[in-house]
Amino acid sequence: MQRDPSVFLVIADMGINLIERFAEAFPDRFVNVGIAEQNMIGACVGLANCGYKPVAYTISNFAVHRCFEQIRNDVAIHKTPIVILGIGTGYDNASLGPTHHILDDWGCVRSFPGLEIHSPTSCAYASPLLDDLLDRGASAYVRIPKSESRYSESSEPMVYLPGQDQRILVCTYGGLAPVAVEAQRLAPAISALVFNRLRPLSGDAIASVLSRHQRVVVVEDHFAETGLYSSLCQVAAARRMPVAIESRAPTDYTLTVGTSPAFFLRSFRGDASSLAEDLR
Numbered sequence: 001m002q003r004d005p006s007v008f009l010v011i012a013d014m015g016i017n018l019i020e021r022f023a024e025a026f027p028d029r030f031v032n033v034g035i036a037e038q039n040m041i042g043a044c045v046g047l048a049n050c051g052y053k054p055v056a057y058t059i060s061n062f063a064v065h066r067c068f069e070q071i072r073n074d075v076a077i078h079k080t081p082i083v084i085l086g087i088g089t090g091y092d093n094a095s096l097g098p099t100h101h102i103l104d105d106w107g108c109v110r111s112f113p114g115l116e117i118h119s120p121t122s123c124a125y126a127s128p129l130l131d132d133l134l135d136r137g138a139s140a141y142v143r144i145p146k147s148e149s150r151y152s153e154s155s156e157p158m159v160y161l162p163g164q165d166q167r168i169l170v171c172t173y174g175g176l177a178p179v180a181v182e183a184q185r186l187a188p189a190i191s192a193l194v195f196n197r198l199r200p201l202s203g204d205a206i207a208s209v210l211s212r213h214q215r216v217v218v219v220e221d222h223f224a225e226t227g228l229y230s231s232l233c234q235v236a237a238a239r240r241m242p243v244a245i246e247s248r249a250p251t252d253y254t255l256t257v258g259t260s261p262a263f264f265l266r267s268f269r270g271d272a273s274s275l276a277e278d279l280r
Contacts, residue, residue: 012034109141207235218247
């Protein structure tokens with residue numbers, strides 16, 4: 001916002017102790033619409049039509065589910081250059097229950113043509129991302145995990161971490177990157193493929209990695225039917241690849257009370273210890 005006077009930040013009453021600095025430094029390019037996420041997207045569309053580069057910020061599931069029609073009609077159909085920043089992925093808000101669990105967000109907007117989807121696993125990827133999206137005038141949804149990962153300094157859309165054996169490949173993204181890395185530490189034979197960008201995917205690059213392995217295990221804190229599992233199955237099916245792909249992911253919402261993401265990961269054996277034990 002300091003270097004580009006056209007960047008405008010719109011929030012839906014989120015980011016206390018974070019967004020105040022923006023309100024103070026750029027009072028003419030900051031607005032809090034309150035708990036009115038649909039208005040947030042509508043305001044961003046108007047700002048984009050006036051030549052601004054709007055960034056919308058709120059909790060990930062609110063950004064998608066409350067604004068589904070606005071994203072479809074006002075952003076995707078018209079290719080409006082808006083960056084939607086959603087905070088939280090998977091079970092980041094573990095103790096708040098299924099209304100705040102983020103298990104079906106990017107799978108919903110994955111059906112919208114032209115909308116980029118990113119789920120950064122590291123600061124190395126996240127740091128230059130916003131500049132790139134704004135400079136290109138992209139329409140994008142960026143889901144930001146609360147967990148911190150320094151597993152890789154790569155800024156590439158996907159990162160391949162070969163193990164000691166070519167049989168088993170674990171694929172994941174976003175906040176679960178540390179799970180794959182820790183599982184690989186516990187069972188060094190495991191290879192890992194970690195995604196920072198979920199759409200668009202490079203089918204040829206993915207196929208090149210999948211072809212090296214006999215068994216692919218997709219671990220995600222998102223429903224598999226519309227998540228990475230589905231995406232990788234599409235890649236493999238389109239190329240008639242003889243590879244076994246299986247999913248470790250939640251299969252339903254749950255009213256079970258858990259105080260940490262790890263609690264829920266263990267329920268479908270998507271934590272590092274369970275992965276290493278089962279795949280070893």
